[in-house]
Amino acid sequence: MDDVPEPRWLVAANVVRWRRYGELGQEFRPGTKAFRGGAKVYVVETYPGMGNEQLTAVGHGRHTGRWITIDTGTRHLHTFRPRLVYSPAVLKRCAATPVRTREEAAELAERLDRTARLGRHTHHAAPHPDPCLCHACLPLSPG
Incomplete structure (x- = not known):
């Protein structure tokens, strides 16, 4: 019989419904190349990237629709x-990462949320198009 892995505290997040792309971020694409907009994902590992x-x-x-593991921007x-x-399926893919407590996962979630907001705000150094569908501009989006 297969051993059932122990539950672990991870950070969950959702993929933005629309993301800006193209020259000066004036165009939109739904979700990312790998994930649909709104899809729930689990953060396995973080590392600093280029800015x-x-x-x-x-x-x-x-x-x-199968489980995949992808590196993406916060x-x-x-x-x-x-x-x-x-x-x-998720626990198997994160077996090599350190085990976190709930408090550590909450701290990481807060840091990633701040980093993601800053990244969405500064990635395209141009005004948003009108109307704008990006995550920050959608009516029900928090920041």
């Missing part, structure tokens, strides 16, 4: 929160 923190995320892929995610994860 924007990068992270490794596990979630259901846009095209296949600015493409929002609503970071600590979650106790029971899914064997």
Whole structure:
């Protein structure tokens, strides 16, 4: 019989519904290349990138619906929160990462949320188009 992995505290987040792209960020694309907009992902690992923190995320892929592990920019995610994860598929993909307490996961979620907001604000150094669909401009978006 397979051993069921112990539940772990990870940071969960959602992929932004629309992201700015193109010259000066005047165009929009839904979600990311790998994940649909609004998809729930789990943060497995973080590391500093070129001016924007990068992270490794596990979630259901846009095209296949299977679990995938992808490196992405923090600015493409929002609503970071600590979650106790029971899914064997996710736990298998994060087996090599250090175990966190709930408090450590909450602190990481707060830091990632601040970094993501800053990244979305500063990535395209140009005014938003009118109307703008980006995460910061959507009516129900917190910051």
